[in-house]
Amino acid sequence: MDDMLAVRPYQVHMKVPLDPVIVPAPKADRLRELYDRAVSEVVDAIRGRLSEGQKPKRPGRPQVSLRENGMPSISDAPFGGGNGPIEHSSVLEPPWGDDEARAQGKFPIDRFPAMHALKSFVSTELDVGAAYMVNPHERILEILVEGGVEWAANTHFQRFGAIESTLGTRTISLMPVLNAIILPRLRTPVVVPIALTRFGFDRARLSEDAIIVRMSEGLQRARWDQKARAANGHDAVLASATHALILTDWSIPNEAKWDLGQTLSSPAPQVTAVVESFFAALRIELGIETGYAQEIRLGRGWRSHGRIGEPEVYAVGARRYPTWFDDYGWNAEELALVRRADIERVASTWRDMQGLEDGRFALALRRLNAAMTRDDPADAILDATIALEILLGDGDGQSIAWKLRMRAAALTGVDADRETMGKVRDAIRDTYEARSAIVHGGRKRSASSADGGYAASRQAIGVLRQVLQSLIRHQEYLSPQRIDDELLLESRLSAPPKMSADGIPEGAGDDRSD
Numbered sequence: 001m002d003d004m005l006a007v008r009p010y011q012v013h014m015k016v017p018l019d020p021v022i023v024p025a026p027k028a029d030r031l032r033e034l035y036d037r038a039v040s041e042v043v044d045a046i047r048g049r050l051s052e053g054q055k056p057k058r059p060g061r062p063q064v065s066l067r068e069n070g071m072p073s074i075s076d077a078p079f080g081g082g083n084g085p086i087e088h089s090s091v092l093e094p095p096w097g098d099d100e101a102r103a104q105g106k107f108p109i110d111r112f113p114a115m116h117a118l119k120s121f122v123s124t125e126l127d128v129g130a131a132y133m134v135n136p137h138e139r140i141l142e143i144l145v146e147g148g149v150e151w152a153a154n155t156h157f158q159r160f161g162a163i164e165s166t167l168g169t170r171t172i173s174l175m176p177v178l179n180a181i182i183l184p185r186l187r188t189p190v191v192v193p194i195a196l197t198r199f200g201f202d203r204a205r206l207s208e209d210a211i212i213v214r215m216s217e218g219l220q221r222a223r224w225d226q227k228a229r230a231a232n233g234h235d236a237v238l239a240s241a242t243h244a245l246i247l248t249d250w251s252i253p254n255e256a257k258w259d260l261g262q263t264l265s266s267p268a269p270q271v272t273a274v275v276e277s278f279f280a281a282l283r284i285e286l287g288i289e290t291g292y293a294q295e296i297r298l299g300r301g302w303r304s305h306g307r308i309g310e311p312e313v314y315a316v317g318a319r320r321y322p323t324w325f326d327d328y329g330w331n332a333e334e335l336a337l338v339r340r341a342d343i344e345r346v347a348s349t350w351r352d353m354q355g356l357e358d359g360r361f362a363l364a365l366r367r368l369n370a371a372m373t374r375d376d377p378a379d380a381i382l383d384a385t386i387a388l389e390i391l392l393g394d395g396d397g398q399s400i401a402w403k404l405r406m407r408a409a410a411l412t413g414v415d416a417d418r419e420t421m422g423k424v425r426d427a428i429r430d431t432y433e434a435r436s437a438i439v440h441g442g443r444k445r446s447a448s449s450a451d452g453g454y455a456a457s458r459q460a461i462g463v464l465r466q467v468l469q470s471l472i473r474h475q476e477y478l479s480p481q482r483i484d485d486e487l488l489l490e491s492r493l494s495a496p497p498k499m500s501a502d503g504i505p506e507g508a509g510d511d512r513s514d
Contacts, residue, residue: 021130021131021254021255021256022184022254023127023128023131023181023182024127027127027128028182030121031118031121031122031178031181031182032174032178034114034117034118034121035118035148035149035152035174035177035178036167036171036174037114037117037118038112038114038115038118038149039149039152039153039156039170039173039174040165040170041112041113041114041115042089042092042107042112042115042149042150043156043157043164043165043170044164044165045092045111045112046088046089046092046153046157047162047164049091049092050088050162054091055091056086056087056089056091057081057086057087057090058081058082058083058085058086058087059077059081059084059085059087059308060077060078060079060080060081060082060083060084061077061083061084061085061225061310062074062075062076062220062221062224062225063075063077063078063083064217064220064221067240067330067331068331068333069330069331069332069333070198070242070335071196071239071240071241071330072220072239072240072241072242073236073239073330074220074221074224074239076224084308084309085158085308085309086157086158087154087308088153088154088157089106089153089154092106092107094106106146106150107146115145115146115149118145118149119141119142119145119146122141122145123138123141123142129141131181131182131254131256131257132144132145132181132256132257132258133256133257133258134256134258134259140258144257144258147305148180148181148303149177151177151303151305151308152170152173152177153173154308155173155308156169156170156173158308158309159172159173160173175301176299176301176302176303177302179301179303180254180257180260180299180302180303180304181257183254183302184253184254185251185252185253186252186253186254186299187250187251187299187300187301187302188250188251188252188264188298188299188300189246189248189249189250189297189298189300190246190247190250190271190274190275190296190298191215191219191244191245191246191295191296191297191298191313192244192245192246192247192275192278192292192294192295192296193223193238193241193243193244193293193296194212194241194243194244194245194291195237195238195240195241195290195291195292195293195321195325196237196240196241196289196290196291196321196325196329196330196332196335197241197243197288197290197335197336197338198242198335198336198338199242199337199338199343200337200338200339201340201343202214204340204343204344204347205347206245206278206343206346206347206350206351207347207350207351209247209248209249210245210246210247210248210278210350211246211248212243212244212245212246212343213243213244214242214243215241215242215244218309218310218311219298219310219311219313220239221310222307222310222311222312222313223294223296223313223315224238224239225307226265226294226296226313226314226315227294227315232293232294232317232318232319233293233294233317233318233321233325234293234326234330236330237293237321237325237326237329237330238293238294239330240325240329240330241292241293245275245278246298247271247274247275250271252264257304261304261305261314264297264314265297265314265315265316266316267295268316271295272295275292275295276366276369277353277354277365278350279291279292279320279369280353280365280368280369281346281347281349281350281353282338282346283368283369283372283465284349284465284469284472285342285346285349285469286338286342286345286346287461287462287465288336288338289322289324289336289372290321290336291320291321291322291325291373292320292321293317293318293319293320294315294316294317294318295315295318296313296314296315296316297313297314297315297316298311298312298313299312299313299314321373322372322373322374322375323373323374323375324375349469349472352472352473352475353365353472356478360391360478361391361471361478363387363390364390364391364464364468365468367383367384367386367387367390368383368384368387368464368465368468370383371384371387371457371460371464372461374457377453377454377456377457378438378453378457380457381431381434381435381438381453381456381457381460382438384431384457384460384463385432385435385460387464388408388431388463388464388467389404391467391468391471391478391480392407392408392411392467392480392483393480394480394481401428401429401432403480404428404432405424405425405428405429406425406488407480407483407484407487407488408424408425408428408463408466408467409421409422409424409425410483410488411467411470411474411477411483411487412424412466412467412470413487414470414474414477415470415473424463424466424467427459427460427463428463430459431456431459431463434453434456434457434460
């Protein structure tokens with residue numbers, strides 16, 4: 001497994017080159033100057049309309065409330081708007097009854113010459129226009145430029161009120177817009193809301209570049225607005241997260257604004273690998289039912305679309321959570337609670353996992369994550385046994401369950417007493433008996449216990465978690481041969497079993513590979 005937290009820049013499949021779009025320095029300076037003049041012009045025009053008594057509009061935005069179990073419930077913006085931040089630039093909209101004014105748009109050339117000069121510069125300078133679109137289209141370029149100026153002007157009123165603008169106030173308001181065009185790389189922290197899980201703290205650091213935080217209401221609203229594009233799981237499950245894992249140091253090469261949304265809303269395997277490793281650590285240490293329904297890329301220090309007052313986010317759909325979450329799980333009263341001491345253990349385990357450069361271990365983690373999100377206990381048992389064979393098997397199908405029992409018990413014995421070793425040995429025996437019933441008896445017979453097989457699946461997952469914990473602490477034993485040589489041959493276990501006439505250990509009867 002790679003040192004995943006260190007692989008911060010990620011690349012995804014896209015239709016444009018990965019080389020960052022860079023505006024030449026002299027033209028970047030000219031672009032800043034023209035943007036500054038356009039924002040000054042628009043702020044002055046808005047102030048004039050406000051002084052005449054015109055009232056700006058308030059657009060709608062999603063509404064956030066809490067369910068009885070403490071999980072958020074999010075609904076779409078009201079149809080008529082009215083609950084969002086003030087959109088001061090709305091006072092510049094031409095009246096509906098004036099067809100001539102509406103044909104000229106919000107920024108007619110005779111009243112907004114600086115805006116026109118900016119749009120002309122972007123459309124005529126090809127290497128500048130390429131920062132907006134790979135194949136520039138004049139009208140779309142105009143919309144993108146106007147949107148950036150309008151966002152900066154609205155931000156100016158939000159931050160500084162209706163005062164006259166200065167170079168300093170305009171620079172602050174414009175910086176995110178210009179950064180999105182000029183910077184060679186864009187910071188895109190990854191935010192993963194943790195579904196249907198309660199936390200006993202607001203913030204906890206996991207590593208140098210990973211934290212868990214309580215999400216702000218603004219972030220909750222922003223991620224809800226992206227759900228349609230990134231739909232995968234149930235909307236109510238997506239909403240049901242108070243905290244999120246944040247990977248802070250990720251970034252992408254800058255590219256044309258027009259394509260940026262598609263790039264950031266596409267899956268990135270490097271990101272998913274890190275996220276999945278965190279949830280594996282959470283499950284290994286705490287054994288809780290948890291997961292996620294969304295991956296978010298957060299725009300940090302730059303701005304590419306015109307939403308006022310909310311974080312800029314792009315979402316990737318996911319459905320990495322237990323199936324029962326979809327069955328009104330958002331109303332469940334008993335949800336897992338993660339305390340600060342718990343997350344410190346998880347963080348320690350996760351950090352230790354980063355040093356494991358072993359493909360078999362990575363595959364076993366995938367099987368653990370799959371097992372703990374399964375609906376059918378038979379599937380969970382099969383996932384767990386496959387993971388155990390990946391970790392402790394040696395490629396020889398003979399007496400596989402007996403070998404796994406001995407190796408798992410010996411590995412556990414590095415830290416535990418003989419009683420615990422015996423419990424591990426028995427748990428693997430029971431797991432393989434359940435597996436045999438599934439493989440040989442069909443699914444109807446796989447649920448031999450009164451609870452439909454759930455106890456057997458919990459036992460299988462439990463022993464897999466214990467083996468994973470031992471291997472994380474003692475990574476030298478990722479080689480089954482080393483377990484045999486250094487642990488089993490040191491008589492850590494009881495005497496070897498008697499052998500049958502055909503050379504099979506007694507008690508291993510049905511342990512042969514199926």
